Amino acid sequence: MQTSRRHFLQLAAAGGFVASPLAALAQERRFAPQPGTWRTFDLTKRVDVNMSQGATRVWLPIPSIDSDWQRVGESSFATNGKATRVSDGQDGAGILLVDFDAGIQQPYVELTTRVQTQSRATDWQRRMPAGMDAATRAHWLRPTSLIPTDGIVRDTASKAVGDAKSDEDKVRRIYDWVVGNAWREPQVRGCGEGDIKTMLETGNLGGKCADINALFVGLCRSVGVPARDVYGVRLAPSAFGYKELGSNSASLKGAQHCRAEVFLRAHGWVAMDPADVAKVMRQETPTWIKTVNDPVVAPVYKALYGGWEGNWVGYNMAHDVALPGARMGKLGFLMYPVAEDQQGRFDSYAPDDFKYQISAREIKA
Known part of the structure; x- marks a missing residue:
């Protein structure tokens, strides 16, 4: 598994993920949430x-x-x-x-x-500069008990972002680093604990949404990009047929799910969910998918960078x-x-x- 993840990161560092010939032959699933319908x-x-x-x-x-x-x-x-x-x-x-x-x-x-x-999807071509006052910025950059922003967290983020200068480039690289290194671990209780320092120190980056998205948030904060977890619950099945990205509306006691947001100067608060990419890779099919080029994963990997589906409600941050x-x-x-x-x-x-x-x-x- 470690070898495949290093290969994944090498592809990311090279500037994108190159689809394999086998993946290209398969029929890509559709996952393209768009705002506009409440x-x-x-x-x-x-x-x-x-x-x-x-x-x-x-x-x-x-x-x-x-x-x-x-x-x-x-x-x-x-x-x-x-x-x-x-x-x-x-x-x-x-x-x-x-x-x-x-x-x-x-x-x-x-x-x-x-x-x-409603669903969210960032129009990356439409730049709408957004401001944030100093106090608010400090709040969404602060360390918490489970999400420190110094030590191994900052060191890991610095290596992940490399020579990236803009906030968008940093977030892109962190998203790819988290998807490439963390993985969904079904045996974790509930949504996990979100103790990212322990995850990085032990090298065990397996977890669930509260772990993986907290890791994403902590890495972003540690390199100066405001970020936050959004805690909530899935309300209904996915409109795109992904069983792992929806829930049974009649029984949601195991449907809790946290997502993430980052603040980008050209776009304001933007939706993110690397944890659900990991969930689809691990649990959507009987076989654990190890690449985002797979036709099942590719549309999810793309859409959850800047968007999410509106079959979920956020409680708080x-x-x-x-x-x-x-x-x-x-x-x-x-x-x-x-x-x-x-x-x-x-x-x-x-x-x-x-x-x-x-x-x-x-x-x-």
Whole structure:
């Protein structure tokens, strides 16, 4: 595997990926999300706390991003506890906090939020210079507990970008480096932890979206390009037939997915998702695909540099999340339901024990 990945990087450094004769003979799949069509969903999370010992507290992430690719509507909830809408206080992550007294039988909360989403695709020929004030720029360049920007992270990024000078050239090379060196590891629990320093120090770059996209974000930040993870959940199947790039709307408890954005001076915030390229390479077919030239991977590799499909909703962009009222420590990120009782924090990666369900219903015009 290491030999094939080095070859992959040599192709990247040479200025692109050269399709093999075998790949050229195959029929390339289509994956070309384009903005312009808004979709409306009701996203519902339900928690039935069946493991609690005494008083229990639950935190549910609420979609909190309004942008040119997402609109957040009203939220409503039902519960036999005491619910309050709060924020993380740093990155604007919306949270529904619910307290259950020890005497409450069968504690539950059900939260529904209406969201509208659309696909994204950057027009690289259309340059629209965008500015960013110093404080905002510093915020999206900052190190976090899981995403440092010095040491091995900066050294790795410097080697990846080489002699690149512009922010666009740096991001292109980092994207190719991450796709060429990191890989999807299905055995990782949940979406991974996103501890990029450990990944680089151990040389184990296998992981899931919270690992691979955090690696991309950290490498970008370390060479002066503002970047951020966007944490959310897939809402529906892919319109392009990729089973790994969509979800079953009736059961989304395992459909959490984070994406990434970078800020480019000529384009503003731009969508990125190297983790989903890795997912298609590893899991879309029975055979692990090792090259982006493969007709299954090629359109995904191209489209997810600057775009993504609008069958997904973003909750927040928060790191080092201090949950209001929590007894336990900060979270690296907030993408799953969280709960605590007197015994400690529940395992958010075990929805059937917790227990919680997530579903989405598309609202047709």
